Amino acid sequence: MKRDFLEGLGLEKEAIDKIMAEHGKTVEAQKQKANELSSSLDDLKKQLDARDADLKDLKKKAEGNEELQTKFADLEKQYKVDKEAYETKLKDAQLASAVKLALAGKVHDADLVSTLLDKATIEVGEDGSVKKGLDEQIKTLKESKPFLFVPEQPAKPSGFRVGGTKPGTGTTDETPGSLFAKQANEAAKVSENNPWK
Known part of the structure; x- marks a missing residue:
């Protein structure tokens, strides 16, 4: 949300300051939530890396023992399934966080709008921001459901x-x-x- 927009509505400076402060809290809360999510995902990645190292160590110890080799193969399969699930969750969490941050201040309800998006076509960059695929969908949604978006132009008196x-x-x-x-x-x-x- 931009100060110019609120000034264009004819609001007093005191009211604008309060609105901007409240909007800042909302954006800051979303960033904090994204940071917490990223932190917990980093912890999970460290756990998976430690498990990977343990599996390699176990594989060396299991050489020559048929029963341990079978158990190791089962563990390796389970590890692969868990790793794929983790990577999917990580990708989904990064995407959801990036989309919500990109929508902040542009829509009335970022959660609602994010459910209307085709997330398979949205790409997230290394920095955690949306690279492509979102702008086109936003444009289409603005045309079909303009009530979801915060007006960009100040209302004419x-x-x-x-x-x-x-x-x-x-x-x-x-x-x-x-x-x-x-x-x-x-x-x-x-x-x-x-x-x-």
Whole structure:
């Protein structure tokens, strides 16, 4: 979310500061969650590396023993399955984190929008950011479901001003109600002076 957008809506500086502070907390919480996830995945990778080293050591010790060789083969198969599951989880977690960070501030609900995306076509770079595949899907979603996105342009003010003036514009402090009453009074004066009553 950009300060210019909020200023374009005519919000006061104090309100803008509060909104920006709250938005900053949200973005910071998402980054912290991504860091925690990355940290736990790094721990899992270290555990898998340690298990890999133990398997190599066990393989050397099992040479010449038929029963240990069979057990080792079973462990190796299980290790391969676990490693593939870990790599899939790691890839999915990195992708989900990158997508949520890329959507932060652009959509009203990043979790909802991320469920509408085809994650198979999105690629994540080494730095953890989205490389490609997201922009095209965002463009399509903006066209089909624009209500999911935070407006990029400031809303144009309506013709009515409720209290206050803008310097140099010549507008008064009249409210919509007072403008209506003024028009009704003028209409009544015209009908009083009407000789054709």
